[in-house]
Structure formats: C-alpha cells, structure tokens
Amino acid sequence: MNILMLCNKSPFPPTEGGPMAMNSIVNGLIEAGHRVKILAVNSEKYHIKEKDIPKSYKEKTGIELIDVDLRIKPIKAFKNLFSDKSYHVERFISDDFNKKLIEILKKDKFDIVQLEMIYMAPYIETIRELSDAKIVLRAHNVEHLIWERIAKKTKFLPKRWYINHLVSTLRNYELEAINKVDGIAAITYKDAAFFRGETAVPVVDIPYGVNPEEFIPNYEVKEKPTLYHIGSMNWMPNEEGIYWFLKNVWDKVAKRNPDLTLNLAGRHTPQWLMNLKKRNVNVLGEVPDAKDFIRNNDIAIVPLLSGSGIRIKIIESMAMGRTVVTTMVGAEGIQYSEYENIIIADSPAKMVEVICKILNEPNEARRIGWNARRLVEDLYDNKKIIDRLMIFYDEIIKTKKDITYIN
Numbered sequence: 001m002n003i004l005m006l007c008n009k010s011p012f013p014p015t016e017g018g019p020m021a022m023n024s025i026v027n028g029l030i031e032a033g034h035r036v037k038i039l040a041v042n043s044e045k046y047h048i049k050e051k052d053i054p055k056s057y058k059e060k061t062g063i064e065l066i067d068v069d070l071r072i073k074p075i076k077a078f079k080n081l082f083s084d085k086s087y088h089v090e091r092f093i094s095d096d097f098n099k100k101l102i103e104i105l106k107k108d109k110f111d112i113v114q115l116e117m118i119y120m121a122p123y124i125e126t127i128r129e130l131s132d133a134k135i136v137l138r139a140h141n142v143e144h145l146i147w148e149r150i151a152k153k154t155k156f157l158p159k160r161w162y163i164n165h166l167v168s169t170l171r172n173y174e175l176e177a178i179n180k181v182d183g184i185a186a187i188t189y190k191d192a193a194f195f196r197g198e199t200a201v202p203v204v205d206i207p208y209g210v211n212p213e214e215f216i217p218n219y220e221v222k223e224k225p226t227l228y229h230i231g232s233m234n235w236m237p238n239e240e241g242i243y244w245f246l247k248n249v250w251d252k253v254a255k256r257n258p259d260l261t262l263n264l265a266g267r268h269t270p271q272w273l274m275n276l277k278k279r280n281v282n283v284l285g286e287v288p289d290a291k292d293f294i295r296n297n298d299i300a301i302v303p304l305l306s307g308s309g310i311r312i313k314i315i316e317s318m319a320m321g322r323t324v325v326t327t328m329v330g331a332e333g334i335q336y337s338e339y340e341n342i343i344i345a346d347s348p349a350k351m352v353e354v355i356c357k358i359l360n361e362p363n364e365a366r367r368i369g370w371n372a373r374r375l376v377e378d379l380y381d382n383k384k385i386i387d388r389l390m391i392f393y394d395e396i397i398k399t400k401k402d403i404t405y406i407n
Contacts, residue, residue: 001393003029004104004133006123007040007116008092010048010065012057015286016232016267017312019046021140021187021208022116028209028386030060037108038063039101041092043070045234064104068094080165086173087166088143092119098126105130112136112393114185118143121177134182134396138206142191144171149306149329150236175199183396185389187310188333202399204392207333208312209382210319212373217321218295219369221362226261227253227355228297230290231313234268237306241330242273245303246281248348253355254280260359262301265293294320299358299365303351304330315380318342318372323365325355335379341371 005011011022029036042048042065050058050065057063070091080087101123110133115121117140127135147167154160178184178199185206186192192205229245231238242264254260261280264273265287273283287293290313294300300317302324310333317324318341325343336342343358345351358365 001111001390002035002037002109003112003114004037004039004108004110005114005116006101006120007038008119009046010040010042010053010063011038011061012048012053012063016046017235018117018140020312021310022138024209024382025114025138025206025386025389026061028382028389031383032386032390034390036061037104037110039097039104040065041068041070041094041097042066043068045070064100066094066097066100068092068097080169081162084169084172086169088147088170089119089122089173093122098123101126102130109133111397114138115181116140118174118177121173121180124177124180134393135180136183136185136393136396137178137181139178139184139186139191139195141187142174142194144174145194146237146306150240153240153306183392185392189335190333202392202396204388206385206389206392207380208310208315209380209385210315210376211382212319212377215291215316215319215376216295217319217369217373219321219366219373221298221365224259224261225298225359225362225365226263227299227301228263228265228293229301229303230265230287230293231302231311232268233266233270233273237304238266239270239273241303241305241327244305245301245351246276246278249303249351249355250278250281252348252352256352256356257359263293263297265290290316291320294322298322299355300324300326301351301355302326302330310334314342315376318369319376319380321369321373323358323368324372325351325358336375337371339368341368341375343368 007022011019011026014020014023026036038061113127113133114136116138144167151160151163151167175198184195184201184203186195187207189205192203195203233239263282265284267286269285276283294317300322302314304327311330314324327346328344338344343354345354
C-alpha cells in the first residue's frame with residue numbers, strides 16, 4: 001500500500017510520546033513492505049531541523065516539514081471566547097501546509113491518508129477533493145477528555161471557566177470530525193469504545209508497539225533500589241503528576257526508606273523542578289539513552305492524574321522488565337492485571353503503602369517485572385500490531401470498493 005501520514009509534529013526524532021507512537025507505525029509499515037510518505041507540522045515547541053534527520057530516514061519516508069506557528073496569541077485566544085470554533089484546532093490551520101498537501105496529492109496516488117491526531121482533521125476537505133484514498137484518524141487520545149480532566153482539577157475559577165470553554169469547542173469539533181473519516185485507529189481499547197459510542201465509522205484499537213528484541217530486560221532489583229520517572233515534562237499531565245507525587249507521597253516514602261533515591265528524567269523539565277532541593281531527589285532533565293536510564297533504575301512511578309491514550313514510557317518500562325507503580329488514569333489503555341504485571345495506587349496513602357511494600361519485596365518486584373515483559377511480548381509487539389492495522393486498512397478499502405460496485 002501507499003500511505004500518506006499527516007502529522008501534528010515530526011515523527012523523527014522519536015524522543016517524546018507522540019513522535020514515538022507515530023514512528024513505531026512508520027517503521028512497522030515500512031518493514032512490512034509498504035510505502036510511507038510523511039508531511040508534518042514543524043512548530044516552535046517541537047522544532048526539527050531537516051539537516052538533523054538522517055538521510056536514510058528521509059529516503060524511506062520522503063518526510064517534509066512545514067513551519068506552522070502554534071504559539072498562543074492572547075488576542076486570538078480572547079476573541080475565541082466569542083466563537084464556537086476550537087482554538088486548539090484553529091492553530092493548526094496553515095495555508096503553507098495545505099499548499100504542500102495539494103502538491104503531494106496531485107503528484108502521487110495514495111491508498112490511505114492517515115491523520116495523526118484530531119489536529120490534522122482541518123485538511124480532510126482538501127484530501128477529499130484531490131484523492132480517492134481512505135482517510136484514517138489515528139487517535140492518540142480522546143483529546144477533549146484530557147482538557148476536561150484538567151479543568152476539573154483547576155482551582156482558579158476564571159482559568160477553569162476558560163478551559164471549560166476550550167473543552168466545549170474541542171469536544172464539538174472532535175465529535176464532528178470523527179464522522180468525516182473512513183476509519184478510526186484508536187491507541188487504546190478504552191478510547192476505541194468511546195469512539196464506537198459516538199460514530200458508526202469503523203473503529204479499531206491499535207496500541208503503541210515496540211520491537212521486544214530492542215529492549216533487553218533487567219529483572220534484578222538493586223540492594224538499594226531506586227525509584228524513577230521518565231517522560232516529557234512539557235506535557236501537562238506529566239508535570240502535574242510529578243508535582244502531586246513530590247508534594248503528597250515522596251516525603252512519606254523517604255522517611256520510611258532514608259537511603260532511597262528518586263531519579264527524574266525528561267525533556268523540557270520546568271524551572272521549578274530543576275531548582276528543586278529535596279534530599280535524594282535527582283532531577284536529570286533529558287537523558288542520553290532512555291533504555292539505559294530505565295535499565296539502571298528499579299521501580300517506575302507514573303503518578304498521572306489526567307490525560308488520555310496510552311503511556312508509552314509505561315510500555316517501555318514493562319518491556320524492560322520493570323515494576324511500574326501508577327494510577328488508574330496512568331494505566332488506562334493497558335490491558336493489565338493488577339499486582340500481576342503492574343501496581344495501581346490512586347491515593348497518596350495507597351501509593352506510599354505500595355511503594356514501601358514493593359521496596360521490601362525484591363522477589364515480588366522481579367515477578368511483576370517478568371510478567372510485565374510477557375504482557376508486552378503478547379500484546380504490544382509492533383509486528384503483531386502492524387498486522388492488525390493492515391487488516392483494518394484492507395477492510396475499509398474493501399468496503400469502499402463494495403459500495404462503489406453497488407452504486
């Protein structure tokens with residue numbers, strides 16, 4: 001098949017959640033023998049220099065980056081209060097991006113155009129005008145649910161009111177847009193169930209996949225184990241979760257385990273966290289090799305309170321044979337069994353309890369880590385995931401042909 005991917009940011013380099021999820025699909029499709037062309041937004045927040053993309057990647061994907069200014073502009077944000085349009089989505093509408101898309105569609109014929117996230121939906125009309133390709137929305141999250149959860153946790157009333165306005169317009173846009181595509185590939189079974197309840201469009205869950213052979217597991221737990229968190233800190237739920245953990249959990253855990261160390265890693269670490277002065281808490285910022293970082297630590301903590309979709313760093317920690325302690329929100333979309341391959345704790349008291357317990361039971365940590373690795377091999381192997389995606393592509397293309405034949 002010939003597949004065009006429209007991306008809200010460059011899949012390369014795969015250094016944070018969105019690009020990692022996109023890149024796993026890109027590589028999986030190419031390894032399966034399909035052609036992939038990438039057209040991606042290049043913004044200030046996630047700006048990639050084309051010269052930094054390897055020649056081999058450019059050759060196999062034909063990747064093109066279009067600069068789009070996604071900065072929040074106060075006047076436009078204020079005017080949006082009197083509009084029913086989604087300010088989240090409006091920022092992604094670009095004449096330059098649309099012109100390049102037109103050029104690509106006129107030059108080549110595609111079987112599938114895959115929209116990476118709802119923010120690429122404004123270009124559906126252009127695709128329909130110039131291509132017979134089936135349009136698939138790759139839904140990394142149910143976007144409005146992320147902001148709905150953030151609004152509920154926002155205490156400053158004027159800010160909460162404004163976020164609720166954004167939630168309302170984004171929800172309306174999202175629910176309208178999902179009925180304009182030919183298929184939805186949600187990243188979790190839970191998100192897939194949500195979409196099935198809102199549209200008659202075919203829906204499948206296609207989770208984030210890894211190549212297990214690239215993740216050498218380490219089931220051992222050091223005599224003096226370390227806790228760790230790794231994740232991009234410019235994603236609001238990550239920053240919110242770490243703030244909550246440091247405020248409500250860490251000091252109580254550290255008091256009962258005076259030699260315990262907490263290592264925090266991630267791109268775009270905020271200044272308040274870089275300036276943090278807490279005993280045995282190491283704020284490392286971006287680390288050179290995420291796999292090495294995970295391998296050299298012991299127990300993952302993922303204290304997410306909001307968000308949607310799947311937590312890529314949880315999947316990777318599980319692939320490395322690590323025990324993960326997270327919340328129900330953090331584990332959403334992962335087909336886990338509690339205390340079998342993951343540990344769930346939603347309250348500060350519960351999180352303190354389970355962390356202290358697992359620190360004192362290294363054999364139990366090894367058992368959970370081993371089971372976590374088996375789960376990844378069974379359900380999150382990228383080769384198996386791409387096979388499912390191709391079956392979905394085939395089904396919606398066949399549906400198109402059948403409908404054409406009947407007409």
